[in-house]
Amino acid sequence: MKVAIGNDSNGIELKEHLKAHVEELGYEVIDSTPDKDFNLFEAATEISKVVNEGKADRGIVIDEYGVGSFMVANKYKGIVCANVFDEHSAKMTVRHNNASIITIGSGIVGKKLAEKICESFLHAEYDGGRHQIRVDMLNKMC
Template sequence: MKIAIGCDHVGIILKPTIIEHLEAKGITVIDKGAHGEQRTDYPLYAKAVADAVVSQEADLGILICGSGIGISIAANKVNGIRAVVCSEPYSAKLSRQHNNTNILAFGSRVIGAELAKMIVDEWLNAQFEGDRHQKRVEMIAALETQP
């Protein structure tokens, strides 16, 4: 499995911990930046990770900013992306099971490292259930083609 990861200058605090956690599980990580604490704009990294997922360079993506909100909104502007911002594991799990999310976002000002790892694990371990949820995911995708 390959996961693209990106963050802004605020998310840089958590990114190395998440990369290390993923690599310890044998997951290949594609780091799309940022690479330092210099002030930067989260939409740049949301787009980079979203593009990696849509192009299938990566299977999934993880985004980190201060709250997770802005970076997830930006990622969701890319057709084919279903990004979710989560601050606890249960919602992360359900987002994969019911919505087949392909990007997970969270905030470094909202959660700590251990909780972030728990959220990542629940999200990665969950599987899309399909069935009645498939129709809804298709309805979401159809919204992307409407004017």
């Protein structure tokens, strides 16, 4: 699985930490924001494009609170994104919503919790079935 990861200027340190962790888990990482001057709009846009184009299977965006990136990513057709702060939400947004991107707030979530959030997100699989109705409704909105 390929994982695109990006940040705004407030998420650089956490992104670098998570890049190493995700690679240690055996995933290929695409750093979509290698420069330090990205804002949250640009970061979320880059990750959304990489995922939509099939260059990555999942995406992670890090800004100070996660909410701004979350709002931007969800404006893109075909993207289901969740702003997560815990492992359970990271897992369930994939299982029930088929989320392809999560956002994490570097000002809210520490390094160890962020590692666990990424693990839960990347190991989760979509349940399909009755949940597909909701995913179809979400995709019709864009």
